[in-house]
Amino acid sequence: MKRNNIYTALLSLSLLGLGACSLDLEPLTSPSSSxxxxxxxxxxxxxxxxxxxxxxxxxSTTTWWKVTxxxxxxxxxxxxxxMYTELITSGASAENAVANKLYNCVYKTVARINQLLDALDNLRGTASDTDIESIRAELLCIRxxxxxxxCQHYGDLPYVVHTAGINDSQTPRTPRETIVENLLSDLSDECLANLPLRHKAESYGSARIGRVAAYALRARIALNWKKYDLAASSAKQALNLAKEAGFELESINTQYCGESHEAGEPTGQTALFGYDGEASNEWLWSVQYDAVISSNKTKEAYYMAPRTLGGCAYFGPxxxxxxxxxxxxxxxxxESSLYDWQNPWQNxxxxxxxxxxxxxxxxxxxxFQTSTTSKKIHDYSTGKDVTNMESQGTKGVYGANGTKGPAGYLWRKYLDIAELERAAISNHETSDLNCGLMRLAEVYLIEAEANIEMADGNLELARTDINIIRNRVGMPDVxxxxxxxxxxxLRYERTVELCNEGFRWFDLRRWGMASTVMTGKIYAPNQKGLMSNAKPSFDDNWHPAYSEGSSWDGKALNLRVYNTMKYIKGKDELWPLPQSEIDTNSAIIExxxxY
Incomplete structure (x- = not known):
């Protein structure tokens, strides 16, 4: 059972209801602004x-940042x-459920923020300026x-910074460049100085934004918009403050990695991405969940887990x-002499x-086996073989490498055996594993990228930052x-270290890679259990490319085509605004x- 959850206070709270109209106008039953x-x-x-x-x-009842x-x-x-396939095949419309969901969530959150921001001065005389300005800083960070x-997903947006009334529903779009400048202006040193370095456990810990997380957020936003000088300086401030506040990279046990799993199971990732990792000093900011609150839990353990464990096998690499x-x-x-294509998981x-x-x-x-020829798998807890539900029968059709499944693999990141023990997988809805939004490793990589890209950047510092992340798991120095x-x-390190945390969509567009890598075939393993014979070539972005004439055994590629992506320049850089917003907001002409 989780303790001291930041959201338990909301169980009996009816404040700040969620509206459903354009720009999420607050309902008339909300507290009086006076x-x-x-x-x-x-x-x-x-x-x-x-x-x-x-x-x-x-x-799909899975936290947003573990989906994208x-x-x-x-x-x-x-x-x-x-709803997902449309987004990788240039087939999305203004009715796409995924694109609509994010847009609506943003404006519901912003509406709550604006209402409280506009009313904070009502506390003057009854609360200290320190407390008031600390809350203001948190709200500006979340906004x-x-x-x-x-802005990254939709481009120019209706930019709402005050409580929207019924007469404010017709709000035109503001250029996203202007919005970003305002966001960075909001996150000034003067503003962030009002935050504690970090919130203590009794104040909900990483569920709230402290000063370290705020500087890291400013660094991230600056990097997203290629403001490299500000990204570098903000990341440096975050890293310096992190040491003072006691944040540090988590130690990760790599036992049983890169070898046969007959001797044991890799579990080192749970120290950061499992329940044990929720209190890790690497997390600067997390979304906190609690299964005792009906609306405050997810089904993501079910959606991520293999069919053999009763999961849905919905998402995967x-x-x-x-x-x-x-x-x-x-x-x-x-390039490596250590690679054996017939034993590809070693080394x-x-x-x-x-x-x-x-x-x-x-x-x-x-x-875990995905081959249709693997009718049985081994249960290490009993020493017996059991039916392989991942590849057999009706369940196997939707398995990791099934004809209606994902692309042949599943994510281990964020899977914790505690989910199995508490039946979060089998009953589909009791996972309350926190979702990390920002961790120290990302800040090192922000500082590295900013120094690589900025004029007169410190390349030696960038190399040091990259190696700090690599060395944690025993990888050699760059x-x-x-x-x-x-x-x-850097692009290799961000892709691998931050996988399944919601960064790739943004990175591809910032790096100018999306139009190249988001088109063409998506390959998946052969369904008969053959190891991939593909011998890919790697470009300057560490992205592999495949061709029929390049295989380890000189034969045709034995991979199957899972899907074919399509990317139209001038369109797929952005998602559509919801049709409901176009219909209700006459100030948005197109x-x-x-779309």
Whole structure:
């Protein structure tokens, strides 16, 4: 049972209801602006309501940030799910459920933020300026977080910074460049100084934004919009403050990675991405869940877990992503003498086994196999063989490598055996594993990328930052010193280290890669259990490409085509605004190009 959850205060709270009309106008039953908030207690209830709204960011009842990598080149969803497939085949319309969900969540959250921001001065004389300005800073950070994501997805937006009344529903779009400048202005040093370095456990810990997280957020936003000088300086401030506040990278055990799992199961990732990791000092900010609250839990354990464990096998990595993982010598599978294409899981970057399930993986003491020829799998807890539900019968059709499943693999990242023990997988709805939004490793990589890309950047510092992340899992140092070499190393490191955390969609567009890698075939493993014979070539972005004439055995590729992506330049850089927004807001004359 979780304790001291930031959202338990909302169980009996009816403040700040969720509206459904354009720009999420607050209902008439909301507290009067002349009296709300009447106390710090009420203000904190309102702040909790803002944080609570982040739990609504989801798709397929899985937290948003664990979904979006699965509509890129490195992750996949069930092939027959239209709302996702449309987004990778240039087939989305203004009615797309995924695009609509994010848009609505953003404006519901912003509405709550604006209402409380506009009313904070009601506390003057009854609360200290320190307390008031601390809440204001938290609210501005969350609003910046929301608008930053929305601007990247939708472009120009209705920019609402005050409580919207019924006469404010017709709000035109503001250029996203203007919005971003305002967001960064909101996150000034003067504003962030009002925050504590970090919130103590009794104040909900990483569920709330402290000063370290705020500087990290400013660094992220600046990086997203290629403001490299500000990204570098903000990341540096965050890292310096992190040491003072006691944040540090989590130690990760890599035992059983890159080898047969008959001897044991890799579980080191749970120290950061499982229930034990919720209190890790690496997390700067997390969305907090609690299963005792009916609306504050997810089904993501069910959606992520294998069919053999009673899961849905809904999301998983692609062959492209699996092939990206270096060998232990830091070289690609094409270049390394350690790579054996018939034993491809040996001698690989430990994060392959820490973050992914592949044939032969051991997960919760069960063998994981996706081949239709693997009718039985081994149960290590009993020593007996059991039916392989991942590839047999009706369930197997929707298995990891089934004809209606994802692209052949599943995510291990964020899977915790505690979910099995508490029946979160089998009953579909009791997972309350927190969703991390920002961790220290990302900040190191922000600082590295900013220094690589900015004029007169510190390339040696960038190399050091990259190696800090690599060394944690026993990977060798990056030794290149050129800008181009470090850029390639950085892009590998971000892709691997931050996988399934919701960054890839944004990274591809910032790096100018989307139109190249989000088109063409998505490959998945052969369904008969043959190891991939593909010998990919790697470009300067560490992205693999496949061709029929390049295989380890000189034969035709034995991979199957899971799906074919399509990307139209001038359209697919953005998602559409919801049709409901176009219909109700006459100030928005047209949607994004192509929609």
């Amino acid at each position: 009296s709300y908030p009447s106390s710090m207690e009420e203000a904190n209830f309102g702040l909790n309501a803002v944080y609570s709204s982040l739990t609504a960011y989801s798709a 990598d699965n509509i890129t080149d490195i992750g996949a969803t069930r092939v027959n799910t239209a 910046a977080f929301c608008y930053d994501q929305a 692609t062959q492209t992503f699996v092939d990206m993982f270096q060998c232990k010598d830091g070289k690609s599978i094409t 690989r970057d430990p994060r392959l086994d820490l973050f992914c399930l592949r044939p032969g993986s051991r997960i919760f003491n069960l063998e 030794v290149v010193t050129s800008q181009s070499g470090l850029r390639k190393a 949607n994004n190009p192509g």
